[in-house]
Amino acid sequence: MSTRTAKALRTPGGLSLRYEPRAALAVLALTVVTLAAGVVLIGSGDFPIAPGDVVATLLGDGTMAQEFVVQDLRLPRVLVAILVGASLGLGGAVFQSVSRNPLGSPDIIGFGQGATVGALTVIVLFGGGSAAVAGGAVAGGVVTGVLIYLLAWKRGVHGFRLVLVGIGAAAMLTAVIHYLITKADLIDATRAVLWMTGTLDGRDWAQFWPLLGVCAVLVPLTLAYGRPLRMLEMGDDAAYALGVKVERTRLVLMGAAVLLVSVATASAGPITFVSLSAPQLARRLTRSPGPNLAASALMGAALLLVADWTATNAFGERQLPVGVVTGVVGGVYLLWLLVTERKAGRI
Secondary structure (H helix, E strand, O other), X not given: OOXXXXXXXXXXXXXXXXXXHHHHHHHHHHHHHHHHHHXXXXXOOOOOOOHHHHHHXXXXXXXXXHHHHHHHHHHHHHHHHHHHHHHHHHHXXXXXXXXXXXXXXXOOOOHHHHHHHHHHHHHHHHOOOHHHHHHHHHHHHHXXXXXXXXXXXXOOEOHHHHHHHHHHHHHHHHHHHHHHHHHOOHHHHXXXXXXXXXXXXXXXXXXXXXXXXXXXXXXXXXXXXXXXXXXXXXXXXXXXXXXOOHHHHHHHHHHHHHHHHHHHHHHHOOOOOHHHHHHHHHHHHHOOOOOOHHHHHHHHHHHHHHHHHHHHHOOOOOOOOHHHHHHHHHHHHHHHHHHHHHHOOOO
């Protein structure tokens, strides 16, 4: 942390906390943007509601019709979008920091594809319902994470090796996805393709509460490891010298990130490129070194809310799955990132 911009905050108990004003302001601004985007998204649709009326309804001062539309139909979808976006942004920040590579994103190094294989296995081979599909996605992501970790292990897990192993695993898992689709009948294939697109349609309180329970455990755990993760970015030797238990820290963080990405995928399908772009945009906004975990989570939530509003309102009566919008925008961002990294001589 730069001593030129860092500030010290002393608590009554004598504890000294260091922070960067720009990063703190960025987190505050992203929080405001996320809340505002959520209010706008709740108010949009076939039954439009003004932002002021949305806030009044959330505070218990709306009409019966507004309460039904807001509380029962739209609020769960927005809350799921916030948690899914935050999980993807936070998971992406962890993997990019662990690998010390901006391309070390879960949807590039195989974890998203692993969750997709797990979900499609349940759909195609067993004809499972939505709960079974979600469980299959989580199991697929976790198994993929374990295998990639073991394959990348050689006296520790190093970033370049992790990215290479992950890209290879992603290619093989993509082939498995295509195979499963060819084995499915028409109904299951249609269901599988729709799930693979990534959508927030039909999300209700049944999807929100399990996702909230997982995030309530994993998000604080990941944020608590922010300081050791920042030291890991300096290299294993430097982290060891500073007292960080490197492999245990890396294992805990990667495990939490895999679970966050897997549960997010189980809740909304494989929504691509949020985990790639959110940490990078957060770092550019804060202009702060380190993983910027809180900013990345909020950036992911804001990006997904804006993408969902665009998918449902920017194309007239034809509504698109949110995964289409994130895929197009994220693909353009990936190309720009590749060009930038090549010019910098890092790839």
